[in-house]
Amino acid sequence: MANYLIIGGSSGIGKSLVAQLKGSNNNIFATYMNTSLSAEESGVSYHAVDISKDFNLDFLPDTLDGMAYCPGRINLKPFHRIPPESFMEDYNIQVMGAVRSIQKALPALKNSEDASIVLFSTVAVQNGFNFHSQISASKGAIEGLTRALAAEFAPGLRVNCIAPSLTDTPLASKLLNSDAKRKMNEERHPLKRIGRSEDIASMASFLLSDKSGWITGQIMHVDGGMSSIRT
Numbered sequence: 001m002a003n004y005l006i007i008g009g010s011s012g013i014g015k016s017l018v019a020q021l022k023g024s025n026n027n028i029f030a031t032y033m034n035t036s037l038s039a040e041e042s043g044v045s046y047h048a049v050d051i052s053k054d055f056n057l058d059f060l061p062d063t064l065d066g067m068a069y070c071p072g073r074i075n076l077k078p079f080h081r082i083p084p085e086s087f088m089e090d091y092n093i094q095v096m097g098a099v100r101s102i103q104k105a106l107p108a109l110k111n112s113e114d115a116s117i118v119l120f121s122t123v124a125v126q127n128g129f130n131f132h133s134q135i136s137a138s139k140g141a142i143e144g145l146t147r148a149l150a151a152e153f154a155p156g157l158r159v160n161c162i163a164p165s166l167t168d169t170p171l172a173s174k175l176l177n178s179d180a181k182r183k184m185n186e187e188r189h190p191l192k193r194i195g196r197s198e199d200i201a202s203m204a205s206f207l208l209s210d211k212s213g214w215i216t217g218q219i220m221h222v223d224g225g226m227s228s229i230r231t
Contacts, residue, residue: 002065003108004208006030007051007101009044012169013120014070016201018044021208029060033071051097057104064108066208068118069098074171076131087134094138098145109157116208117153119146120200121163123223139163143219150217158216160207165223167195190225 004021008014009030018030022043031049049055051071073090075082098119109115121139124132146161153159166172166185176182176194186193203222206212221227 001025001027003027003061003063004029005057005060005064005067005101005105006070007049007067007097008032008070008072009046012070012171013164013167013197013200013204014068016197017068017070017204020198020201020205027061051101052092055100055104057101060105060108062108063111064105064115065112066116066118067101067105067109068120068204068208069101070120071097072120072171073135074175075134076175077134078131079133082134087137090134090138091141095141095145098142102149113156114210114213115157116212117149117157117159118204118207119159119161121146121161121219123163123165123221123226125163126219126221127227146219147217154216158207158212160212160215160217161219162200162203162207163219163221163223163227164195164200165189165226167197167200169197188226189223190229190231193224195222195224 004026006014006018006028009018010032018028021028026043028044029047030044031047033050045059047059072094075086075090102117119142121143122135124136125140125143143161146159150159166175168176175185182194200222203220207215
């Protein structure tokens with residue numbers, strides 16, 4: 001049994017990750033911002049945390065075996081239409097939120113014999129896509145942070161990142177809100193389907209577990225083949 005912190009555990013990939021980890025009889029501490037949740041259910045303790053501001057994680061136990069930072073934003077616009085402030089809003093949520101969370105959880109993570117941190121990027125960082133400058137800028141910073149922290153925290157604490165392609169979550173609902181959009185996006189992927197939150201959560205669960213004990217500093221592409229296959 002292990003103790004895990006899931007920042008953004010109320011929907012999408014974070015919600016699926018909570019469900020998978022809970023199924024292994026772990027103790028899960030999950031945060032949320034905008035969703036009304038019961039304070040606790042079997043194996044899961046929910047806490048309201050505003051990641052856009054300073055916050056505390058005083059509900060954590062002394063020892064934490066892993067954490068995943070799941071919040072994100074998808075804003076796809078032509079570059080010339082994006083005000084600089086929007087780039088900073090993304091950076092605050094996707095990068096500074098992760099930085100704040102890791103710094104506050106670090107003492108408990110260091111008390112574990114083999115702790116793991118999982119962050120999230122996007123396939124768009126390594127592949128140039130139209131209208132993705134805003135998300136690619138902040139998620140590119142996450143990939144750099146992953147490698148830097150993996151080096152700094154080794155050997156006692158592993159840090160890895162998952163770079164998904166389009167995944168069927170509430171965050172991507174505007175991109176999948178018609179049969180035509182869904183079909184078009186399915187066809188873009190070599191595996192001819194949209195990712196499911198469970199697909200991404202399964203990789204995150206693996207990276208948090210001791211089964212990935214010799215993996216750190218990696219960007220794991222769970223993207224239906226989008227990043228490496230041309231059909």
